[in-house]
Amino acid sequence: MNQSDRVQDLLDRRDIEDVILRYCRGIDRMDRSLIRSCYHHDATDHHGSFSGTVDEFLDWVFGLLARYTHSQHFVGNVLIEVEGDVAVAETYGIAFHRSEEDKPYLNLMTGFRYLDRFERREDGWRIATRTAVTEWSRVDDLAGRWETPEGLLTGRRDRGDALYALLSGLHEED
Protein backbone atom coordinates (compact mmCIF):
# COMPACT_ATOMS: atom_id res chain seq x y z
CA MET A 1 0.00 0.00 0.00
CA ASN A 2 1.25 3.51 -0.69
CA GLN A 3 1.10 6.22 1.97
CA SER A 4 -2.22 7.63 0.86
CA ASP A 5 -3.87 4.19 0.83
CA ARG A 6 -2.45 3.51 4.24
CA VAL A 7 -3.92 6.73 5.62
CA GLN A 8 -7.29 5.80 4.13
CA ASP A 9 -6.98 2.40 5.82
CA LEU A 10 -6.36 4.16 9.16
CA LEU A 11 -9.43 6.35 8.66
CA ASP A 12 -11.59 3.36 7.73
CA ARG A 13 -10.44 1.43 10.76
CA ARG A 14 -11.06 4.40 13.03
CA ASP A 15 -14.63 4.63 11.71
CA ILE A 16 -15.17 0.93 12.25
CA GLU A 17 -13.76 0.97 15.78
CA ASP A 18 -15.98 3.95 16.61
CA VAL A 19 -19.05 1.94 15.59
CA ILE A 20 -17.98 -0.88 17.92
CA LEU A 21 -17.50 1.55 20.82
CA ARG A 22 -20.80 3.34 20.16
CA TYR A 23 -22.54 -0.04 20.24
CA CYS A 24 -21.13 -0.64 23.75
CA ARG A 25 -22.19 2.83 24.86
CA GLY A 26 -25.65 2.18 23.47
CA ILE A 27 -26.00 -1.11 25.35
CA ASP A 28 -24.67 0.22 28.66
CA ARG A 29 -26.73 3.42 28.58
CA MET A 30 -29.71 1.57 27.09
CA ASP A 31 -29.87 3.91 24.09
CA ARG A 32 -31.77 1.91 21.51
CA SER A 33 -31.39 4.34 18.61
CA LEU A 34 -27.62 4.55 19.14
CA ILE A 35 -27.35 0.76 18.95
CA ARG A 36 -29.60 0.68 15.87
CA SER A 37 -27.36 3.19 14.08
CA CYS A 38 -24.41 0.78 14.35
CA TYR A 39 -26.07 -1.68 11.93
CA HIS A 40 -27.16 -1.53 8.32
CA HIS A 41 -30.95 -1.72 7.81
CA ASP A 42 -30.79 -5.38 6.74
CA ALA A 43 -28.17 -6.52 9.27
CA THR A 44 -28.32 -9.76 11.22
CA ASP A 45 -27.04 -10.65 14.66
CA HIS A 46 -26.16 -14.05 16.12
CA HIS A 47 -25.77 -13.59 19.80
CA GLY A 48 -25.79 -16.35 22.37
CA SER A 49 -29.09 -18.16 22.06
CA PHE A 50 -30.46 -15.49 19.68
CA SER A 51 -30.22 -15.33 15.91
CA GLY A 52 -32.20 -12.93 13.72
CA THR A 53 -32.50 -9.45 12.28
CA VAL A 54 -31.13 -6.44 14.09
CA ASP A 55 -34.63 -5.25 15.04
CA GLU A 56 -35.49 -8.63 16.51
CA PHE A 57 -32.12 -8.52 18.29
CA LEU A 58 -32.95 -5.16 19.84
CA ASP A 59 -36.21 -6.50 21.29
CA TRP A 60 -34.41 -9.54 22.65
CA VAL A 61 -31.45 -7.70 24.16
CA PHE A 62 -33.58 -5.01 25.82
CA GLY A 63 -35.56 -7.78 27.48
CA LEU A 64 -32.30 -9.14 28.89
CA LEU A 65 -30.86 -5.77 29.87
CA ALA A 66 -33.98 -4.97 31.90
CA ARG A 67 -33.05 -7.80 34.30
CA TYR A 68 -29.89 -6.03 35.39
CA THR A 69 -29.26 -2.74 37.17
CA HIS A 70 -25.90 -2.16 35.45
CA SER A 71 -23.90 -3.49 32.58
CA GLN A 72 -20.43 -2.67 31.33
CA HIS A 73 -19.34 -3.99 27.94
CA PHE A 74 -15.62 -3.57 28.17
CA VAL A 75 -13.69 -4.14 24.95
CA GLY A 76 -9.98 -4.52 24.30
CA ASN A 77 -8.26 -6.08 21.27
CA VAL A 78 -9.97 -4.75 18.11
CA LEU A 79 -8.28 -6.29 15.06
CA ILE A 80 -9.67 -5.06 11.75
CA GLU A 81 -8.89 -6.01 8.14
CA VAL A 82 -10.32 -3.82 5.40
CA GLU A 83 -10.66 -4.95 1.78
CA GLY A 84 -12.33 -2.23 -0.29
CA ASP A 85 -15.86 -1.76 1.04
CA VAL A 86 -15.88 -4.83 3.26
CA ALA A 87 -14.06 -5.40 6.53
CA VAL A 88 -13.76 -8.07 9.20
CA ALA A 89 -13.38 -6.97 12.82
CA GLU A 90 -12.60 -9.25 15.72
CA THR A 91 -13.19 -7.59 19.10
CA TYR A 92 -12.39 -9.10 22.49
CA GLY A 93 -14.74 -8.17 25.30
CA ILE A 94 -15.68 -8.76 28.92
CA ALA A 95 -19.23 -7.99 29.98
CA PHE A 96 -20.00 -7.25 33.62
CA HIS A 97 -23.63 -7.56 34.64
CA ARG A 98 -24.95 -6.52 38.03
CA SER A 99 -28.29 -6.74 39.75
CA GLU A 100 -29.55 -5.62 43.14
CA GLU A 101 -31.13 -9.05 43.45
CA ASP A 102 -28.97 -11.60 45.25
CA LYS A 103 -29.09 -14.15 42.44
CA PRO A 104 -25.85 -15.49 41.00
CA TYR A 105 -27.09 -15.62 37.40
CA LEU A 106 -27.86 -11.90 37.57
CA ASN A 107 -24.30 -11.10 38.65
CA LEU A 108 -21.93 -12.44 36.12
CA MET A 109 -18.84 -11.74 34.07
CA THR A 110 -18.59 -13.10 30.55
CA GLY A 111 -15.64 -13.16 28.18
CA PHE A 112 -16.60 -12.97 24.52
CA ARG A 113 -15.57 -12.02 21.02
CA TYR A 114 -17.61 -10.04 18.50
CA LEU A 115 -16.94 -11.28 14.98
CA ASP A 116 -18.26 -8.62 12.64
CA ARG A 117 -18.59 -8.22 8.93
CA PHE A 118 -18.67 -4.50 8.22
CA GLU A 119 -19.75 -3.01 4.91
CA ARG A 120 -19.27 0.54 3.65
CA ARG A 121 -22.44 1.75 1.98
CA GLU A 122 -23.97 5.18 1.39
CA ASP A 123 -24.37 5.77 5.13
CA GLY A 124 -20.79 4.72 5.88
CA TRP A 125 -19.28 1.75 7.69
CA ARG A 126 -21.81 -0.26 9.66
CA ILE A 127 -22.25 -3.85 10.83
CA ALA A 128 -23.74 -6.17 8.20
CA THR A 129 -23.54 -9.34 10.31
CA ARG A 130 -22.42 -9.85 13.88
CA THR A 131 -21.63 -13.14 15.59
CA ALA A 132 -20.91 -13.10 19.32
CA VAL A 133 -18.71 -15.96 20.53
CA THR A 134 -18.67 -16.79 24.24
CA GLU A 135 -15.22 -17.53 25.64
CA TRP A 136 -16.04 -18.08 29.30
CA SER A 137 -18.61 -17.13 31.87
CA ARG A 138 -18.35 -16.77 35.60
CA VAL A 139 -21.23 -16.69 38.03
CA ASP A 140 -20.37 -15.76 41.57
CA ASP A 141 -22.04 -16.12 44.88
CA LEU A 142 -22.60 -12.69 46.20
CA ALA A 143 -22.17 -12.42 49.94
CA GLY A 144 -19.33 -10.04 50.61
CA ARG A 145 -18.24 -9.90 47.00
CA TRP A 146 -20.05 -7.21 45.11
CA GLU A 147 -20.51 -3.88 46.76
CA THR A 148 -22.70 -1.04 45.76
CA PRO A 149 -20.47 1.94 46.37
CA GLU A 150 -22.02 4.50 48.69
CA GLY A 151 -21.48 8.19 48.23
CA LEU A 152 -19.91 7.64 44.80
CA LEU A 153 -21.19 8.80 41.47
CA THR A 154 -22.44 5.70 39.71
CA GLY A 155 -23.38 5.06 36.12
CA ARG A 156 -26.98 5.46 34.99
CA ARG A 157 -28.80 3.98 32.05
CA ASP A 158 -30.69 7.11 31.08
CA ARG A 159 -29.97 10.70 30.15
CA GLY A 160 -29.09 11.37 33.78
CA ASP A 161 -25.72 9.70 33.29
CA ALA A 162 -22.90 12.24 33.68
CA LEU A 163 -21.81 11.56 30.10
CA TYR A 164 -24.70 13.47 28.59
CA ALA A 165 -24.07 16.74 30.42
CA LEU A 166 -20.48 16.59 29.20
CA LEU A 167 -21.48 15.87 25.61
CA SER A 168 -24.13 18.56 25.58
CA GLY A 169 -21.51 21.07 26.74
CA LEU A 170 -19.39 20.04 23.74
CA HIS A 171 -22.09 20.58 21.19
CA GLU A 172 -23.33 23.88 22.60
CA GLU A 173 -19.97 25.34 21.73
CA ASP A 174 -20.33 24.66 18.00
Added chain:
Amino acid sequence: MNQSDRVQDLLDRRDIEDVILRYCRGIDRMDRSLIRSCYHHDATDHHGSFSGTVDEFLDWVFGLLARYTHSQHFVGNVLIEVEGDVAVAETYGIAFHRSEEDKPYLNLMTGFRYLDRFERREDGWRIATRTAVTEWSRVDDLAGRWETPEGLLTGRRDRGDALYALLSGLHEED
Protein backbone atom coordinates in the same frame (compact mmCIF):
# COMPACT_ATOMS: atom_id res chain seq x y z
CA MET B 1 -15.13 16.47 6.97
CA ASN B 2 -12.60 16.44 4.14
CA GLN B 3 -9.62 14.10 4.18
CA SER B 4 -7.22 16.59 5.69
CA ASP B 5 -9.64 17.46 8.52
CA ARG B 6 -10.18 13.77 9.14
CA VAL B 7 -6.45 13.18 9.45
CA GLN B 8 -6.20 16.07 11.90
CA ASP B 9 -9.05 14.51 13.88
CA LEU B 10 -7.09 11.22 14.02
CA LEU B 11 -3.98 13.04 15.27
CA ASP B 12 -5.97 14.92 17.90
CA ARG B 13 -7.58 11.75 19.13
CA ARG B 14 -4.23 9.96 19.26
CA ASP B 15 -2.83 12.78 21.41
CA ILE B 16 -5.83 12.62 23.72
CA GLU B 17 -5.69 8.85 24.08
CA ASP B 18 -1.96 9.08 24.86
CA VAL B 19 -2.73 11.44 27.75
CA ILE B 20 -5.23 8.94 29.14
CA LEU B 21 -2.71 6.10 28.91
CA ARG B 22 0.09 8.17 30.43
CA TYR B 23 -2.21 8.98 33.33
CA CYS B 24 -2.64 5.23 33.98
CA ARG B 25 1.10 4.65 33.74
CA GLY B 26 1.66 7.50 36.17
CA ILE B 27 -0.79 6.08 38.71
CA ASP B 28 0.49 2.50 38.48
CA ARG B 29 4.18 3.46 38.63
CA MET B 30 3.45 6.21 41.19
CA ASP B 31 5.03 8.88 39.01
CA ARG B 32 3.51 12.09 40.29
CA SER B 33 4.96 14.42 37.69
CA LEU B 34 3.74 12.22 34.86
CA ILE B 35 0.20 12.34 36.25
CA ARG B 36 0.46 16.10 36.75
CA SER B 37 1.46 16.59 33.11
CA CYS B 38 -1.84 15.05 31.98
CA TYR B 39 -3.85 18.00 33.35
CA HIS B 40 -3.96 21.70 32.63
CA HIS B 41 -2.70 23.90 35.48
CA ASP B 42 -6.23 24.85 36.53
CA ALA B 43 -7.84 21.42 36.05
CA THR B 44 -10.31 19.84 38.44
CA ASP B 45 -10.97 16.20 39.26
CA HIS B 46 -14.10 14.58 40.71
CA HIS B 47 -13.13 11.13 41.74
CA GLY B 48 -15.10 8.92 44.08
CA SER B 49 -15.47 10.76 47.37
CA PHE B 50 -12.96 13.43 46.24
CA SER B 51 -13.62 16.65 44.39
CA GLY B 52 -11.11 19.47 43.96
CA THR B 53 -8.14 20.83 42.05
CA VAL B 54 -5.65 18.53 40.39
CA ASP B 55 -2.99 19.29 43.02
CA GLU B 56 -5.39 18.44 45.82
CA PHE B 57 -6.31 15.31 43.87
CA LEU B 58 -2.67 14.24 43.68
CA ASP B 59 -2.29 14.50 47.46
CA TRP B 60 -5.47 12.51 47.96
CA VAL B 61 -4.72 9.79 45.44
CA PHE B 62 -1.15 9.24 46.63
CA GLY B 63 -2.50 8.73 50.14
CA LEU B 64 -4.77 6.01 48.75
CA LEU B 65 -2.15 4.41 46.53
CA ALA B 66 0.21 4.05 49.49
CA ARG B 67 -2.24 1.54 51.03
CA TYR B 68 -1.71 -0.93 48.20
CA THR B 69 1.33 -2.85 47.01
CA HIS B 70 0.16 -2.89 43.36
CA SER B 71 -2.39 -1.25 41.17
CA GLN B 72 -3.30 -1.77 37.54
CA HIS B 73 -5.57 0.76 35.84
CA PHE B 74 -6.64 -1.19 32.81
CA VAL B 75 -8.55 0.79 30.18
CA GLY B 76 -10.51 -0.34 27.15
CA ASN B 77 -13.18 1.58 25.21
CA VAL B 78 -11.90 5.13 24.63
CA LEU B 79 -14.54 7.09 22.70
CA ILE B 80 -13.51 10.65 21.84
CA GLU B 81 -15.36 13.48 20.13
CA VAL B 82 -13.35 16.53 19.12
CA GLU B 83 -14.91 19.92 18.38
CA GLY B 84 -12.20 22.48 17.60
CA ASP B 85 -10.10 22.92 20.73
CA VAL B 86 -12.43 21.02 23.05
CA ALA B 87 -13.03 17.29 23.26
CA VAL B 88 -15.04 14.85 25.33
CA ALA B 89 -13.51 11.45 26.07
CA GLU B 90 -15.34 8.55 27.68
CA THR B 91 -12.95 5.82 28.85
CA TYR B 92 -13.98 2.46 30.31
CA GLY B 93 -11.66 1.04 32.95
CA ILE B 94 -11.13 -1.71 35.48
CA ALA B 95 -8.80 -1.02 38.39
CA PHE B 96 -7.13 -3.92 40.21
CA HIS B 97 -5.76 -3.13 43.65
CA ARG B 98 -3.65 -5.54 45.67
CA SER B 99 -2.17 -5.51 49.11
CA GLU B 100 -0.03 -7.98 51.03
CA GLU B 101 -2.39 -7.43 53.94
CA ASP B 102 -5.20 -9.96 54.14
CA LYS B 103 -7.96 -7.36 54.19
CA PRO B 104 -10.73 -7.56 51.64
CA TYR B 105 -11.05 -3.81 51.12
CA LEU B 106 -7.37 -3.66 50.14
CA ASN B 107 -7.87 -6.28 47.44
CA LEU B 108 -10.52 -5.11 45.10
CA MET B 109 -11.53 -4.74 41.48
CA THR B 110 -13.53 -1.72 40.41
CA GLY B 111 -15.22 -0.99 37.10
CA PHE B 112 -15.37 2.70 36.25
CA ARG B 113 -15.58 5.31 33.52
CA TYR B 114 -13.49 8.43 33.18
CA LEU B 115 -15.54 11.27 31.70
CA ASP B 116 -13.06 13.90 30.58
CA ARG B 117 -13.28 17.33 29.09
CA PHE B 118 -10.07 17.92 27.20
CA GLU B 119 -8.92 21.32 25.99
CA ARG B 120 -6.18 22.16 23.51
CA ARG B 121 -4.15 25.09 24.76
CA GLU B 122 -0.56 26.24 24.20
CA ASP B 123 0.84 23.11 25.82
CA GLY B 124 -1.39 20.80 23.79
CA TRP B 125 -4.32 18.56 24.68
CA ARG B 126 -4.72 18.01 28.41
CA ILE B 127 -7.53 17.25 30.84
CA ALA B 128 -9.51 20.32 31.93
CA THR B 129 -12.02 18.41 34.07
CA ARG B 130 -12.26 14.74 34.92
CA THR B 131 -15.19 12.93 36.50
CA ALA B 132 -14.73 9.29 37.48
CA VAL B 133 -17.95 7.27 37.53
CA THR B 134 -18.00 3.99 39.44
CA GLU B 135 -19.80 1.15 37.64
CA TRP B 136 -19.25 -1.69 40.07
CA SER B 137 -16.87 -2.80 42.78
CA ARG B 138 -15.93 -6.23 43.99
CA VAL B 139 -14.24 -7.04 47.25
CA ASP B 140 -13.09 -10.60 47.67
CA ASP B 141 -12.09 -12.72 50.54
CA LEU B 142 -8.54 -13.73 50.00
CA ALA B 143 -7.73 -17.24 51.14
CA GLY B 144 -6.62 -19.20 48.13
CA ARG B 145 -7.63 -16.53 45.67
CA TRP B 146 -4.87 -14.06 45.08
CA GLU B 147 -1.38 -15.35 44.66
CA THR B 148 1.85 -13.50 44.69
CA PRO B 149 3.73 -15.12 41.85
CA GLU B 150 7.08 -16.52 42.92
CA GLY B 151 10.07 -16.43 40.66
CA LEU B 152 8.30 -14.13 38.22
CA LEU B 153 9.22 -10.62 37.30
CA THR B 154 6.61 -8.43 38.92
CA GLY B 155 5.72 -4.79 38.43
CA ARG B 156 7.32 -2.14 40.61
CA ARG B 157 6.18 1.35 41.48
CA ASP B 158 9.55 3.02 41.16
CA ARG B 159 12.30 3.43 38.58
CA GLY B 160 13.22 -0.21 39.14
CA ASP B 161 10.27 -1.29 37.00
CA ALA B 162 11.48 -3.00 33.82
CA LEU B 163 9.76 -0.32 31.74
CA TYR B 164 12.34 2.32 32.56
CA ALA B 165 15.36 0.34 31.35
CA LEU B 166 13.56 -0.23 28.07
CA LEU B 167 12.62 3.43 27.68
CA SER B 168 16.10 4.63 28.55
CA GLY B 169 17.51 2.33 25.85
CA LEU B 170 15.17 4.02 23.39
CA HIS B 171 16.25 7.53 24.19
CA GLU B 172 19.99 6.78 24.33
CA GLU B 173 19.79 5.95 20.65
CA ASP B 174 18.59 9.43 19.64
Added chain:
Amino acid sequence: MNQSDRVQDLLDRRDIEDVILRYCRGIDRMDRSLIRSCYHHDATDHHGSFSGTVDEFLDWVFGLLARYTHSQHFVGNVLIEVEGDVAVAETYGIAFHRSEEDKPYLNLMTGFRYLDRFERREDGWRIATRTAVTEWSRVDDLAGRWETPEGLLTGRRDRGDALYALLSGLHEED
Protein backbone atom coordinates in the same frame (compact mmCIF):
# COMPACT_ATOMS: atom_id res chain seq x y z
CA MET C 1 7.05 16.96 14.49
CA ASN C 2 5.46 18.32 11.35
CA GLN C 3 2.15 16.96 10.05
CA SER C 4 3.71 14.45 7.68
CA ASP C 5 6.01 13.05 10.40
CA ARG C 6 3.05 12.82 12.75
CA VAL C 7 1.07 10.83 10.19
CA GLN C 8 4.04 8.49 9.73
CA ASP C 9 4.15 8.08 13.51
CA LEU C 10 0.45 7.12 13.49
CA LEU C 11 1.07 4.54 10.77
CA ASP C 12 4.06 3.09 12.61
CA ARG C 13 2.11 2.83 15.83
CA ARG C 14 -0.82 1.18 14.04
CA ASP C 15 1.55 -1.43 12.58
CA ILE C 16 3.07 -2.08 15.98
CA GLU C 17 -0.30 -2.39 17.71
CA ASP C 18 -1.45 -4.82 15.00
CA VAL C 19 1.53 -7.07 15.76
CA ILE C 20 0.57 -7.09 19.45
CA LEU C 21 -3.04 -7.99 18.62
CA ARG C 22 -2.02 -10.69 16.13
CA TYR C 23 0.18 -12.22 18.82
CA CYS C 24 -2.88 -12.50 21.12
CA ARG C 25 -4.95 -14.02 18.31
CA GLY C 26 -2.16 -16.50 17.62
CA ILE C 27 -1.96 -17.57 21.26
CA ASP C 28 -5.72 -17.88 21.75
CA ARG C 29 -6.33 -19.74 18.48
CA MET C 30 -3.08 -21.73 18.93
CA ASP C 31 -1.74 -20.58 15.56
CA ARG C 32 2.00 -21.08 15.87
CA SER C 33 3.00 -19.50 12.57
CA LEU C 34 0.97 -16.37 13.33
CA ILE C 35 2.77 -15.96 16.65
CA ARG C 36 6.14 -16.60 14.99
CA SER C 37 5.48 -13.86 12.43
CA CYS C 38 5.19 -11.29 15.23
CA TYR C 39 8.91 -11.64 16.09
CA HIS C 40 12.14 -11.02 14.21
CA HIS C 41 14.15 -14.17 13.45
CA ASP C 42 16.63 -13.49 16.26
CA ALA C 43 14.11 -12.25 18.84
CA THR C 44 14.13 -13.19 22.51
CA ASP C 45 11.31 -13.55 25.00
CA HIS C 46 11.39 -13.34 28.80
CA HIS C 47 8.11 -14.64 30.02
CA GLY C 48 7.37 -15.76 33.55
CA SER C 49 9.79 -18.53 34.42
CA PHE C 50 10.96 -18.76 30.78
CA SER C 51 13.77 -16.86 29.07
CA GLY C 52 15.18 -17.70 25.65
CA THR C 53 14.84 -17.41 21.90
CA VAL C 54 11.47 -17.04 20.25
CA ASP C 55 11.59 -20.62 18.93
CA GLU C 56 12.32 -21.97 22.39
CA PHE C 57 9.51 -19.76 23.68
CA LEU C 58 7.06 -21.26 21.20
CA ASP C 59 7.86 -24.80 22.39
CA TRP C 60 7.46 -23.73 25.99
CA VAL C 61 4.23 -21.78 25.56
CA PHE C 62 2.53 -24.48 23.48
CA GLY C 63 3.30 -26.94 26.26
CA LEU C 64 1.52 -24.63 28.68
CA LEU C 65 -1.41 -23.84 26.39
CA ALA C 66 -2.12 -27.54 25.94
CA ARG C 67 -3.08 -27.72 29.63
CA TYR C 68 -6.05 -25.42 29.12
CA THR C 69 -9.22 -25.71 27.09
CA HIS C 70 -9.49 -21.96 26.48
CA SER C 71 -7.40 -18.86 26.84
CA GLN C 72 -8.20 -15.21 26.26
CA HIS C 73 -5.35 -12.71 26.19
CA PHE C 74 -7.22 -9.49 26.63
CA VAL C 75 -5.20 -6.32 26.13
CA GLY C 76 -6.01 -2.70 26.90
CA ASN C 77 -3.58 0.21 27.34
CA VAL C 78 -1.03 0.08 24.50
CA LEU C 79 1.42 2.97 24.89
CA ILE C 80 4.01 3.18 22.12
CA GLU C 81 6.99 5.50 21.58
CA VAL C 82 8.71 5.40 18.22
CA GLU C 83 12.25 6.71 17.61
CA GLY C 84 13.27 6.08 14.02
CA ASP C 85 13.44 2.33 13.48
CA VAL C 86 13.11 1.39 17.14
CA ALA C 87 10.06 1.56 19.38
CA VAL C 88 9.07 0.70 22.93
CA ALA C 89 5.55 -0.58 23.55
CA GLU C 90 4.01 -1.12 26.97
CA THR C 91 0.81 -3.20 26.81
CA TYR C 92 -1.48 -3.96 29.73
CA GLY C 93 -3.20 -7.33 29.65
CA ILE C 94 -5.39 -9.77 31.53
CA ALA C 95 -5.16 -13.44 30.61
CA PHE C 96 -8.07 -15.77 31.34
CA HIS C 97 -7.26 -19.47 31.37
CA ARG C 98 -9.87 -22.18 31.62
CA SER C 99 -9.78 -25.92 31.91
CA GLU C 100 -12.48 -28.56 32.13
CA GLU C 101 -10.49 -30.06 34.99
CA ASP C 102 -11.60 -28.89 38.41
CA LYS C 103 -8.14 -27.70 39.44
CA PRO C 104 -7.69 -24.15 40.66
CA TYR C 105 -4.31 -23.61 39.00
CA LEU C 106 -5.85 -24.46 35.64
CA ASN C 107 -8.51 -21.77 36.06
CA LEU C 108 -6.83 -18.51 36.64
CA MET C 109 -6.79 -14.84 35.75
CA THR C 110 -3.49 -13.03 35.50
CA GLY C 111 -2.79 -9.33 35.11
CA PHE C 112 0.41 -8.56 33.22
CA ARG C 113 2.32 -6.09 31.07
CA TYR C 114 4.19 -6.83 27.88
CA LEU C 115 7.29 -4.63 27.61
CA ASP C 116 8.44 -4.84 24.01
CA ARG C 117 11.32 -3.49 22.03
CA PHE C 118 10.17 -3.31 18.42
CA GLU C 119 12.52 -2.84 15.50
CA ARG C 120 11.69 -1.92 11.91
CA ARG C 121 13.72 -4.04 9.51
CA GLU C 122 13.20 -5.23 5.93
CA ASP C 123 10.14 -7.24 6.92
CA GLY C 124 8.59 -4.36 8.85
CA TRP C 125 7.93 -3.76 12.54
CA ARG C 126 8.33 -6.86 14.68
CA ILE C 127 9.24 -7.69 18.27
CA ALA C 128 13.00 -7.80 18.92
CA THR C 129 12.73 -8.51 22.66
CA ARG C 130 9.69 -9.09 24.83
CA THR C 131 9.55 -9.08 28.63
CA ALA C 132 6.30 -10.10 30.30
CA VAL C 133 5.79 -8.61 33.77
CA THR C 134 3.23 -10.22 36.08
CA GLU C 135 1.08 -7.74 37.99
CA TRP C 136 -1.22 -10.09 39.86
CA SER C 137 -2.65 -13.56 39.61
CA ARG C 138 -5.87 -15.00 40.92
CA VAL C 139 -6.63 -18.66 41.34
CA ASP C 140 -10.20 -19.50 42.19
CA ASP C 141 -11.94 -22.48 43.58
CA LEU C 142 -14.38 -23.61 41.00
CA ALA C 143 -17.62 -24.90 42.41
CA GLY C 144 -20.40 -22.69 41.15
CA ARG C 145 -18.07 -20.11 39.72
CA TRP C 146 -17.11 -20.92 36.19
CA GLU C 147 -19.77 -22.16 33.86
CA THR C 148 -19.41 -23.68 30.47
CA PRO C 149 -22.19 -22.04 28.53
CA GLU C 150 -24.56 -24.52 26.94
CA GLY C 151 -26.13 -23.90 23.59
CA LEU C 152 -23.82 -20.96 22.92
CA LEU C 153 -21.24 -20.64 20.22
CA THR C 154 -17.89 -20.92 21.99
CA GLY C 155 -14.38 -20.14 20.86
CA ARG C 156 -12.22 -22.86 19.34
CA ARG C 157 -8.49 -23.16 19.06
CA ASP C 158 -8.41 -24.48 15.53
CA ARG C 159 -9.63 -23.49 12.07
CA GLY C 160 -13.16 -24.33 13.18
CA ASP C 161 -13.36 -21.05 15.10
CA ALA C 162 -15.97 -18.75 13.56
CA LEU C 163 -13.27 -16.17 12.85
CA TYR C 164 -11.80 -18.13 9.98
CA ALA C 165 -15.01 -18.44 7.96
CA LEU C 166 -15.42 -14.69 8.26
CA LEU C 167 -11.85 -13.96 7.20
CA SER C 168 -11.99 -16.38 4.29
CA GLY C 169 -15.13 -14.60 3.05
CA LEU C 170 -13.15 -11.36 3.11
CA HIS C 171 -10.28 -12.65 1.05
CA GLU C 172 -12.42 -14.48 -1.51
CA GLU C 173 -13.78 -11.12 -2.54
CA ASP C 174 -10.40 -9.76 -3.58
